[in-house]
Amino acid sequence: MAAHSVPDILGGEPILGKQLSKGGALAELVREGLPIKALLLLAERLDLRQAEISEKIGIPKRTLTRRLTEHTRLTAAESDRAVRLAQVYSIAVDTLGDGEKAAAWLKTPNRALRGGRPLDQLDTDPGVREVENVLGRIAFGVYS
Numbered sequence: 001m002a003a004h005s006v007p008d009i010l011g012g013e014p015i016l017g018k019q020l021s022k023g024g025a026l027a028e029l030v031r032e033g034l035p036i037k038a039l040l041l042l043a044e045r046l047d048l049r050q051a052e053i054s055e056k057i058g059i060p061k062r063t064l065t066r067r068l069t070e071h072t073r074l075t076a077a078e079s080d081r082a083v084r085l086a087q088v089y090s091i092a093v094d095t096l097g098d099g100e101k102a103a104a105w106l107k108t109p110n111r112a113l114r115g116g117r118p119l120d121q122l123d124t125d126p127g128v129r130e131v132e133n134v135l136g137r138i139a140f141g142v143y144s
């Protein structure tokens with residue numbers, strides 16, 4: 001990623017607890033589980049409430065609340081979904097110019113996605129690729 005790396009979007013070394021400049025370090029962290037604070041920072045960047053981010057990551061609200069009070073980590077699967085959201089957000093920021101525009105675009109229905117919101121497509125790998133494809137078309141000035 002160009003200017004907005006996924007580790008930076010998730011809080012960087014202060015929140016993640018380690019520097020992730022080496023290849024494979026992010027994958028290793030996903031396997032260990034992201035700190036819950038990284039998810040909260042991602043929700044803030046995406047302008048999502050806790051209930052919305054818990055739905056997008058697949059965590060029941062009560063479980064998220066318990067993890068917040070206990071300061072525990074996400075599971076590997078939850079961390080993977082959070083990183084997927086952060087990666088698409090990073091591409092959107094690079095394409096659209098800033099975080100607020102990227103968050104708004106992700107929450108706005110898009111004709112290129114059959115009227116669906118890009119954020120709602122990110123629950124599957126094909127959906128992620130479709131959103132990335134639309135962002136690529138925008139970046140290269142192709143009508144989308």
